[in-house]
Amino acid sequence: MIKVLIIDLSPTKNSLWKNEFVYPITKLIKNISNYTIIHFTDLKKTNLETFEKIILSGSPLNDFKAINKIELFHWIKDTNKPILGICAGFQIINKIFEEKLNLKKLQEIGLIEIKIEKKNILFSNNLKVYCLHNKGISKNQKIENFEILATSKICIEAIKHKKKDIYGVLFHPEVSNNEIILNFIKN
Amino acid sequence: MKVGCLFSGGKDSNYTLFLAKKNNLDIKCLISIIPKNEESYMFQSDGNNFLEYQAEALNIDLIKQISKGEKENELLDLKEAIKKAIKKYKIKAILTGAIKSIYQASRIQKICDELNIFCINPIWQIDEEEYLNELLKNKFEIIILSIAAYPLNKSFLGEIITQNTKLKLIELYKKFKISPIGEGGEFETFILNSPLFNKKIKLIDFEKKMDSENSGKIIIKKMELVKK
Numbered sequence: 001m002i003k004v005l006i007i008d009l010s011p012t013k014n015s016l017w018k019n020e021f022v023y024p025i026t027k028l029i030k031n032i033s034n035y036t037i038i039h040f041t042d043l044k045k046t047n048l049e050t051f052e053k054i055i056l057s058g059s060p061l062n063d064f065k066a067i068n069k070i071e072l073f074h075w076i077k078d079t080n081k082p083i084l085g086i087c088a089g090f091q092i093i094n095k096i097f098e099e100k101l102n103l104k105k106l107q108e109i110g111l112i113e114i115k116i117e118k119k120n121i122l123f124s125n126n127l128k129v130y131c132l133h134n135k136g137i138s139k140n141q142k143i144e145n146f147e148i149l150a151t152s153k154i155c156i157e158a159i160k161h162k163k164k165d166i167y168g169v170l171f172h173p174e175v176s177n178n179e180i181i182l183n184f185i186k187n
Numbered sequence: 188m189k190v191g192c193l194f195s196g197g198k199d200s201n202y203t204l205f206l207a208k209k210n211n212l213d214i215k216c217l218i219s220i221i222p223k224n225e226e227s228y229m230f231q232s233d234g235n236n237f238l239e240y241q242a243e244a245l246n247i248d249l250i251k252q253i254s255k256g257e258k259e260n261e262l263l264d265l266k267e268a269i270k271k272a273i274k275k276y277k278i279k280a281i282l283t284g285a286i287k288s289i290y291q292a293s294r295i296q297k298i299c300d301e302l303n304i305f306c307i308n309p310i311w312q313i314d315e316e317e318y319l320n321e322l323l324k325n326k327f328e329i330i331i332l333s334i335a336a337y338p339l340n341k342s343f344l345g346e347i348i349t350q351n352t353k354l355k356l357i358e359l360y361k362k363f364k365i366s367p368i369g370e371g372g373e374f375e376t377f378i379l380n381s382p383l384f385n386k387k388i389k390l391i392d393f394e395k396k397m398d399s400e401n402s403g404k405i406i407i408k409k410m411e412l413v414k415k
Contacts, residue, residue, distance in 0.1 A: 015210065019311065019313075060307070
């Protein structure tokens with residue numbers, strides 16, 4: 001089975017936010033993968049090369065601990081592993097590649113409609129997605145290194161790196177539209 | 188971290204407390220919204236007159252806020268109750284027993300955001316069968332307080348959830364797609380005993396009141412706290 005690393009971006013290690021943001025992912029992939037969970041503060045101790053795919057989890061609203069430790073994530077630039085970043089993971093991926101980018105105060109909480117902008121392996125239709133974020137990238141903002149896969153009325157909601165298999169979704173596919181995570185693992 | 192827990196007296200809020208305690212969170216208070224409207228969109232309406240018994244068994248303060256139970260107004264009542272908890276107990280986060288309801292969870296998230304505190308949902312998206320197993324393994328004594336879905340009937344009312352009940356509920360899920368944990372409002376529960384209780388609750392007198400063949404509830408007349 002495929003070896004997957006899930007990086008827990010919750011503010012503290014083994015907190016109940018792991019139940020909220022990581023376990024729903026493991027519930028989905030437990031039968032199709034051999035997964036390992038680590039907290040982001042343990043990244044330096046982890047040999048990323050032993051994994052085939054990597055998922056960066058979400059984290060609670062108004063928590064910015066992981067993104068404020070961006071130096072722990074520079075490996076994303078060098079790796080060729082497929083990565084899926086969810087919410088906080090999406091924000092970190094953007095911060096790594098788009099250094100000049102400032103995340104704006106753009107709140108979306110609840111079910112939000114998103115429009116597909118480009119055909120991709122994760123989803124094929126417009127969707128209603130579950131959002132839980134206070135910051136995002138404005139729909140009209142230019143980003144250099146990514147293709148925009150989907151947008152909401154105000155935000156860029158899904159991206160893919162132009163040269164790498166690195167995906168980011170601002171919404172939470174571990175809550176609804178679970179097939180996005182399954183497609184990432186299977187494809 | 189100092190936390191308050193949204194509390195209905197059912198299995199979800201009690202199991203959430205159990206996980207919070209295991210995680211060494213400092214649980215300062217229980218917060219209960221008492222809807223006057225039985226059809227509340229957000230809050231459990233059954234068993235509310237007996238929450239004090241659980242609060243005493245848990246030895247945790249209880250904040251009760253009466254609400255008319257009208258769609259968006261009840262959110263203002265919830266916000267008021269959380270504000271009281273922040274002022275009195277300096278809590279930094281709210282715990283909820285939300286599992287699947289995006290309607291419920293997103294509204295509580297917004298309130299916590301407005302009040303500048305965190306929201307923690309430890310059983311969010313939990314696997315339903317595994318959850319039932321955990322409740323039984325940890326010896327939660329759960330009584331079915333109300334039913335509201337075919338083919339649940341009068342015989343389920345007042346039943347203590349055992350391994351046998353779990354199997355029945357899973358069978359009904361397979362046949363009729365009703366949630367085995369009552370997540371779609373199929374049934375509501377009340378906890379008589381939990382690993383966190385210092386005493387357990389003994390149900391002395393109750394009657395079953397049916398509105399139709401598949402909808403009804405228990406009217407609790409008397410209960411008391413007894414030694415475990």
